[in-house]
Amino acid sequence: MNGRRRIVAHVGSAHTEAELGLLMRQAQELLDDPGQGELDLGIAPAARKADLIGPARSGEAPLFDLQEAAGRPDRQVVAPASVVSTGSDVLFQALARVFADLGFAPVTDEVFASLVIARIVEPTSVLDVPRVLTDLGQDPAS
Template structure:
């Protein structure tokens, strides 16, 4: 996957390049240009982002409009006043795009939970069991690693001991038979 790389040059400029990892090393795909000022750097970074954009890539409609980054390049001209001094006010800047502090797949979990209920698995009124089933659908893994998968799905996992007890109860209480009975009557 390609990414934008900004590196200092010997002349003191900042080179903007599009690079990718190949064989554990960075390979330069395209040199976009060198910038000597912040304004030039901004133009080159925008050009590099345009080059990386895929016109065939669809956009997820989340109802959130991205705010374009903007910065004041020149201080506003002072207003003349009756006494000759202009009030000093900081320039108004538009805030840059938000910073991602965490990601999870909550939408995936909710979609899988809806299918889980439609299939009749909700006959088992056990939230921990449901979370275990959905986590194993996403990534079949050990019981120890299931907590990580649930965290990736935006869910809080039960303790390891609790998950172990729930699996033991599933066998003892015949969860499989209960689900089969429910599905048989709904078909």
């Protein structure tokens, strides 16, 4: 908005596994909102589970009273966060389509098209383009 980035919702930062579990649950509640759209990427989430309440580091006060929490039968278990993939093939394909729709389809040089797309994603030096293309999940030309 007017050249500025606006953060709509920030869940928070975690320093322990327990805090991460709480933030993951809070983030999931935000995503479960019926007004929140969902993009189907065809990725099945992993079903691994981890305890919500982790041990405190030595010298650190625990986040919760562990004796009180251990006595509860309804103790929460949440899946840990995991990175499925870091490639951005969807972004690359969308920009390739825009590149073609703008009338550059007759330019059949794939290296040129990849260079243009990479520099749109991250304005950087020509020497750094292979790194950007790799981040996009593409094989850079050698």
